[in-house]
Amino acid sequence: QSVLTQPPSVSGAPGQRVTISCTGSSSNIGAGYDVHWYQQLPGTAPKLLIYGNSNRPSGVPDRFSGSKSGTSASLAITGLQAEDEADYYCQSYDSSLSGPVFGTGTKVTVL
Amino acid sequence: EVQLVESGGGLVQPGRSLRLSCAASGFTFDDYAMHWVRQAPGKGLEWVSGISWNSGSIGYADSVKGRFTISRDNAKNSLYLQMNSLRAEDTALYYCAKDMGGRIVGATTPFDIWGQGTMVTVSS
Numbered sequence: 117q118s119v120l121t122q123p124p125s126v127s128g129a130p131g132q133r134v135t136i137s138c139t140g141s142s143s144n145i146g147a148g149y150d151v152h153w154y155q156q157l158p159g160t161a162p163k164l165l166i167y168g169n170s171n172r173p174s175g176v177p178d179r180f181s182g183s184k185s186g187t188s189a190s191l192a193i194t195g196l197q198a199e200d201e202a203d204y205y206c207q208s209y210d211s212s213l214s215g216p217v218f219g220t221g222t223k224v225t226v227l
Numbered sequence: 228e229v230q231l232v233e234s235g236g237g238l239v240q241p242g243r244s245l246r247l248s249c250a251a252s253g254f255t256f257d258d259y260a261m262h263w264v265r266q267a268p269g270k271g272l273e274w275v276s277g278i279s280w281n282s283g284s285i286g287y288a289d290s291v292k293g294r295f296t297i298s299r300d301n302a303k304n305s306l307y308l309q310m311n312s313l314r315a316e317d318t319a320l321y322y323c324a325k326d327m328g329g330r331i332v333g334a335t336t337p338f339d340i341w342g343q344g345t346m347v348t349v350s351s
Binding site (some may be wrong): 160208216217 | 246
């Protein structure tokens, strides 16, 4: 059972904006640990999308943005494209578990 | 090219053992912590184990503690996972992942490079 909760699915039409929430607690996000986001395209390995709450690795389009507040974090995708259809996972560190933790994952569908 | 290549997966009976390997290339292996992350069929990601750059710090998920052992050989640019007393619930695709930093305790750095995974199926 993951300690970071995400909505199972979100959807949007091409060009729209969608957001994915990641809700934690005082032992992980709320303790000040950074949140990272990964994109997993069908049949492939996860890829780092956002790190340190809001930073994009080289090559990641600026359509993807991240934010963090309190015990939650969010990933926003603006100008949704068909190629964005994938599973998205948040990740942080949990001091009670003494290790990294992943979110439950969110499937993004482009209508 | 930065690359991680896992091997060693397969079909194994419950209670038996398996050793996974991960060969790294394209970066200075002994500068970074490394991890194993697994994904059961149709399920989400689960961190399994991590090891610091110098093997001085090691961590395990509660689900594998006492059964799995992580290790690394910096001279061979390789990461390993010895899995003993395997259970059906260990069935998953096992990914090797590079940490952006060198430590694991209290580390807030992400996993910036992932391998393609090696499948482990535990079944009689």
